[in-house]
Amino acid sequence: MKKLFYPLKKLIVPCMLVGSCQIAFGQDLAYVGKSADDAFKKSPFSTNAGANSSGSSKAVQNNTVTGRVLDENGDGMPGVTVLVKGTSNGVTTNSEGRYSISAPPGGTLVVSFIGYQRQEVPINNRSTVNINLALDAQVLDEVVVTGYTTEKKRDIIGSVSVVKPTELLQTPAANLQSQLQGRAAGVTVSGNGQPGATAKVRIRGFASFGNNDPLYVIDGVPTENPSALNPQDVESVQVLKDATSASIYGSRAANGVVIVTTKRGKAGTSSISVDSYTGVQVIPKSSMPKMISTEQYGQYLWTAARNGGTPFGVADDEGNVRGSRIYGNGLSPVVPGYLIVSPGFSGGVPAGDPRANPNLYNIGPGGFYQIIQTSPGTNWFDEITRAAVIQSHQISASGGSEKGTYSLGVNYFNQEGTIIHTGYDRASVRANTTFNPVNRVRVGENLQVTYETRQGGGEAGEGGAWAQAYRMMPYLPVYDINGGFAGNGVGESGNGSSPVANLYRGKDNQNNGFKIFGNAFAEVDILDGLTARSSFGIDYNNNYNNNYVAITYERSENQTEDSFTENYGYLNTWTWTNTLNYNKTLGENHNIKVLAGVEAVKSTGRGITGRNTNYDFGVDPEFRSIQTGTGTITASTYNLGRSSLYSLFGRIDYGFRDKYLFNATVRRDASSKFGPEARVGVFPAVGAAWRISDEAFMQGLSFLSELKIRGGWGQMGSQRNLDANNQFSTFFSQPGASWYPINGQNNSATVGYRQQRLGNTSTKWETTETTNLGIDASFFNGRFNVTLEGYNVVTKDLLMEQVRNGLMPDITMPRINIGEMRNRGFDLTLGTTGNFASDFRYDASLNFTHYTNELTRMAESGAIIYRSTNSNRLNNIIAIQEGYPISSFYGYQIDGIYQNQAEVDAGPITDNKWVGSWRIKDINNDGRIDDNDRAVIGNPIPKFQMGSNLSLAYKNFDISTFLFWNYGNDLYNFTKWYTDLRGFVGGVSTRVLENSWSETNRGGTLPIISNADNYSSTISTDYYVEKGSYLRMRTLQLGYTLPTAVANKIHLNNLRVYLQGQNLFTVTNYTGADPDISIVGDNNSTADDQFMGVDQANYPNSRQFIFGINFGF
Template sequence: MKKNLYLTILLCFSVLHVWAQNQLSGRITDAAENVPLPGVSVLLKGTTTGTTTDADGRFSLATPSSSGTLVVSYIGYFTQEVEIGNRSTVDIAMSADVKSLTEVVVTGYAAQRKKDITGAVTVINTKELTAVPSASVTQMLQGRAAGVTVGNDNSPGGGTMVRIRGFGSINNNSPLYVIDGVPTQGTLNQLNPNDIESMQVLKDASAASIYGARAANGVVIITTKKGKQGDPSITFDFYTGTQRPGKMLDLLNTQELGQYLYQSDLGAGKNPSATSPSVQYKFDENGNQTIADYIYPNVYGELPAGTTYTNDIADPALGKTAFNITKANKEGTDWQDVIFDPAPISNYQIGASGGSKSAKYAISANHFKQDGILRYTKYKRYSVRANTEFTKGKITVGENLTFSYDERQGITNNDEGNPIMFAIRVHPIIPVFDITGGPTALGGTNTSAYNGFAGSRGSNLGNAPNPLARLYREKDNITRGTHVFGNMFAQVDILPGLVARTSFGLEYNQTNRSEYFHRDIEAAESRNANSMNVINNLDRSITWFNTLNYAKTFGVHNFNILLGTEAVKTYFAAFQASRSGFAFDDLDYRYLDAGSAAGLANAGAGAERTALFSQFGKINYGFKELLLADFTLRRDGSSRFSEANRYGIFPAFSVGLRLTELEFMKPTKKVLDDLKLRFGWGKTGNQLIPNVYNAYTLYAPDPQNNAYDINGTGTSIVGGFDLVQFGNNNGKWETNTSTNIGLDAVLLNGKLEFVLDLYNRKTTDMLTQIAIPRTAGTGTIPYTNIGEVSNKGFDIGLNFRDKKGDFYYAAGVNFGHYKNEVIKLNNDPNATIFGFTTRLPAMSASKAGYPIASYYGYFVDGVIKDQAEADAAPKFGSYTREGTFKFRDVNGDGIITAADRTIIGSPHPDFNYGVNLNVGYKAFDLTVFGQGVQGNEIFNYVRYWTDFNVFQGNRSKDMLYNSWKKSGDDAKLPRLNSGDATSQQVSSYFLEDGSYFRVKNVQLTYTLPVKLLKRVKIASAQVYLQGQNLLTFTKYTGLDPDINLRRSGNNNEDKHMGVDEGAYPVSKSYLVGLRFGF
């Protein structure tokens, strides 16, 4: 009985306690602009009870009946303590801390206030960044920061080129990415953009030198979202939409191509009516054409009676054995329309976070899927991230791990061997399918699952394969990747202000690609046997760093001292094997052992290991709010160099003077909130050359060159070793020395912000390869310290925001300019490093006095109008006459030879820029973002195929309609001449203005009323409509002016920049999205 009484009393007190809880709600806004502040921390003082505001700035919190105090905090605003009293509703207006700019940013193993930064650092608005749907964070970075150049290859899951303040080397110019303290120089495709909390770009040596060995090309620091003290919160984000192809090239149809062939033969002095230039066309004396009804076998008129399609027919009436009988498309096949289609894109994101004073967590899951506008190309990614942090007394431990799996299907390069280039080249008379209509899966009747396509097999049809056939047959060639990225850490607060931290980071990437290549019997250069390649890559990096940080204030003097060590080990292994002669094409039989043993080829494997050990220290000093100074010293040792040159020492310093703290500047504070001058100087090192064993001379077995019959019996072959690589024992670090002068200004009570940086960046001891005499041997040429490169420029950032009643607006612009120049190569003014060659000689060259990868060839001064001009023009052999290109005589000897080739242009822009506009009224918000480049040139290699007499295939409208026809014509292109083998030389004709401005993103967002959402227990909700890449303003005639590197690798690819070989074009996207908070 007594026990039951106690239980009853206890229950009554429990009920009374529940009744005593009050539900407090409110809204938090910006005091100056009256706009809601999302993500504000609202904590009941002295307890672990708390929450954060939703997208509309609202919060709800259970509080005790007795009066309490709310502690409200938000980055960039003054922290407030508000008495609750007897109120059930509390609205709070927070004042921005524009004077002290207390936003905390990560700048190198530690964080500091934005106002105290003295180096060149750009803080990226991550809300604006992630508004652009993309698989990669680096793609989103385009146009967001002054001085940062981004080039995309635009394919689903494709790579990017990111360059900060120009190009410091002919080797790797990729920046270092540091994600939650773990360094990487990968593509970042494994990182879910929605997980990003903050991003900073360290652009000069004084800011980046703390990362030493890999910071020569700048550093991008990314911090992911972490749990916060307060009630659990759940977010869900979703968008879906469609992507559509943009601009296409204007090419000839079948009839127009016939006219081109006729006029080209006339121009060569031939008689097309007597000797047809193509068996598909017949011409009478007036140039009227008759097109064949069948292009393979070539038949004019109907097929002979009784002749029908089989897989293999031999009919004497046709004069040959024929496969895949193909009708001529007399109107012309629009091959670009065939391979490009609208495609879907979608993204699903869910996250949860919360915690207490002693434990915090943040977890998320993401699924991203993007089909390409190029048929049978796609990318999808699944990722899961977990971040937890536990504190017990003075010890904090935690981890941040991301697991992801992705699949990429489609083309793997942007060179001339891709389906886009094939669609430009292939003859329009060729239909998509032969008379069977193609495979049954594509609506045809062919008995083979992969045949029934039409192609270039036949006379005068060129060698370009059917691009749709290639895409369809290779649609199951997928690159699969498994990725693990993250770190585990422990931190100890030893004494007040003294903190020790250790962190172990891991990056693990394993990729597998199986490539199966079908026979393509319809192609002129057909694959006569099916084959399969298997490629496996493993890339692993382990990072362990330890730091000791001490912060102390002595009166008006503030000190922050950081000491640390870092050790990095990397391992890369690759395996590749192939076989041919598979009996079946079915997916179930696509493994190497199913192929013919006789078809085994190209089996091989390789591995690379590197190590890096570093010691570093940094001192931050502040005198009041007036004077700021940073001093950094780092010592790096790399296994890529010999023991004598293994270590490099890289110092840096920067100082800042806050002018608004000077007495004579006090009267300006009504307008000028903050004005700071900055100066920085520092050195960073670069070790990233393609050959990780460059220091060593290597020998290897080579049966073709060093297997000898020592005993002369023919049965005693003994293998020896050959020199395969010359080592450079004297190779040492590339050194990048940077000087930066900066100005930061905040005006009009924080409404206007202005940033200006002037910089001079010089690379010395640049490592590169210079040819050696062949008499020295045939081994790989080593990288030697023989070059210097300079980059000079400036960055400007300007942002303004204001509010009038319920209407608010903001605008921003960033602007970056750099001038790149090779100072010297091997102390030889004529030394030249050439770029890649295709069917043309090298199109680019790097030499002293010019930018890296400048275009190299002949200058063309238009088309010779008449005979008088031809007589006066310098002669290019027998080529020069009226209606031909007028090549410039650079050396003045009166004739055109290879000696007249010179630097003809540059892929480097005069400047790049980004523009952002945001307007809002009550619950509606409109954001417009655009970016562009100005003054760069693109080498339009596509013109080699479309504008000149090269391989049989299609041509541009320009070639037919804008070529020279008669004496006196002011023409764009030379006379049509099927015997012309000179006009297509590398020349300035291929160069086009690559300037463009693109409306990158337009988004209209509506925030649903909180009162409505409370009924369904939803904390916040937004719906938005978005358009991406809606408008592009450019004079460039190619598919897209946003040209990436030829390939997205890091090895010497900058030597090939700016060349368009039929690159994947950007798509226009139309999306609808939803965001929910619970």
């Protein structure tokens, strides 16, 4: 076996760590110390804390112990750390593997070296102690799961990131996706704080216009939604990022592949472990918007009226005095004591006014008279948030023998929402077993059963609680004088609805999911090196949800009829995979691995929805069903889509002298989603690597442990953005959509059919072509590791729904192939691990991601596809066009404020300019402002993202921290539309008072406060665009592990407790609630990447404080 590690120059970095060293050479001895005279006395890590150089007479006298550390071939090993146990006194061996150290006669030497098993050697009064280290096969032959097989980590040619489960568990979360943020180079993750929310994951940019979620493969079974997986069941995670590694999955791999292996039992051992944590979550005060008070709101109204030319408190030409129903009609606003809502009068009255007599209060069928005590300024964001509990409790058992192994895990996870009346519960069971009934045969199963419940609303978007809080007036309290909900029925208070009332009324609404996921498999070793495997997997999802809409009384636009909706659906996908694996070593130089397989996948699903109204027992959820309403039941069924995929695939790996590596992959997919002429796609890939460090001319570089360069090219496909019925033109019959005969007899409808969808049989696969170049390097005997990769990803034949012109009927248009998109970037991963002393260990890693995205071609050159908010409050804020990134922000550029009439007269022609208004930039210099002056005003894609992990352990204490840095992206802060520009009657941000232009604030960036301004809130401008960079401490954990001897006394194998904080601080200039929305779209529950980085009142991420305990027996 070739010697893996080399002698001398690795000592340079330890010298750098301590700051000042001298290196002495002589008689083949390399030594590092404070001076050359210190040879064989001190190491660069030593403080001699355990030595007796100047100790008391009672101290034990140290002796000099010398010796040699040898490898498995009997050769001396340089750079090995030799420490006296329990002290920081240590040395490193010289070029011949020799060492000399001062140690007590009864002490113990701790000997460690990366790639070898750590040893503790008693001195036993000896002056010479020679030590033989054994190779750590687990480190040198570490294998990772890739496509349908495993590979040695050091032999990987493609781009594969390995994520440590211990790092993932440092982020308490409901699902794996949320834990991946910052853990792997090239992987971008964004999410929100909604309980149980699934974060968005993107690998190396965007391969399509629609769903860019990666494929997840859990224990060999593919799935598009792993959110029900319990993170504590995970044993290993690999991310396949290029075609060389992922094209074996063909048409489902264009967005990357995340391979997850769950925990397995080990033969010869049996154990039971408990992992439990409980904590509290809060939304940081820094996430709370700053809104003006009741008194300030009155001044705001008077200022707007005065600047708009219709001042309050002043009679007009007809003698009418304008004012406010709430604040009166004086020359200045008066904050009322009470607010009255009734058919005869609605408005503010002073305290003591007879109209505020509590005896008049009446809310019922016989009349309506609501009395509300005016609030000095309700903080609606405080009212809808709370300190919420998060907890997870896991019991696991594993073990086995030569005849079989087992692993069983039971978990309960609960996350209360930091927004009131919301929450998430999940109970899951996982069982993995493997049996060896006869020689050369293995059978087993991997099974997961999950039941989850989501409670209440609180979702993102205009209908969510956070958005509604923006729209509530400061003078409205939560409750009226009798404890009923207060609202905006008082008039002049907008049409928003109380988020507290909405959340309370929706607290019994639930979304329940039941999932069975897993596979059964059999493996047979046909010949030495030839293994056949058959696996049948199932991904069954059953979903039930209900939604009750209550009658309301306090709003300006009330709900006059209650309703109850129930929805039930299922989706089942089965996967049958059969493979042959052949692994053969020919002589000493040639290694060949061959994989061949066939796979069939089929998905079916159906659903039914029912609705009824008029519930006499509407307040009690136990009485609600479709049958208990007294209205008319309406119901409909729907098809979740039936599709199938049939695939043939193969791969060959060849290695020559473990130095020259090559692989080739091909997969043929046939999908039912495409028409007959485009049904089949073939996706090839090739890759090669050269381990340069094994060449003879590299042997003199002793600091270099390993250096490998690699490259690959390949193609992958995508059908994910295609409806199963895209190729078909469909028709439907509905009386409400029927036609009346044009013959004078129009008293009855003629029932017929009309077109619902236009089909397209010519639609073909999206094809993603990747080129990847990488370098893997390991220095100083594996203490420092570097991986650098550059890539170019081009997606051709992009799928997008055909745009319907004004002459076409209102039908669903098919997806067609319209263009080409490119992602280009690089990934960098750095890592170091080792010991500062026998009891002081460290592990640090850093990953860095940079990429750019560009739509390089569209079918119609120069075409622009616009996207607007779901609420249509602002139109065309996103533009998709050639030469720009996907989801580019679009609108007008603001070029300052018109300071005087002369500037107004000299400005470009437009009907929307006045002193104090925005000056819109004339982009094309034609002297007028129109649609042609709109341009790209922002890019949601970060310039880079970086994750940094540091773990330190001293004796039984450990501390770890994880920082995440997102830099260089823009965010579209749509929440300003609610609060800054009078687009809606509702709450007002303090920015308006501080930054609006006036004669005394000519440096203001907002237009003059004026009720005549009906323009500023109707256009998309770069005022909404902000820098989205942020630095966040994702986790900080402090733990303590009970000494084994002490744990054994209480009949435990191990015991660890820890305290943890999550999202402890965020450094950002973004003014919205949370900047972690770079790839979060218009609705976080969808995966539409045409609308990213737009903040429509996202549910903020919480700050968490957690206590946890792990023990085993």
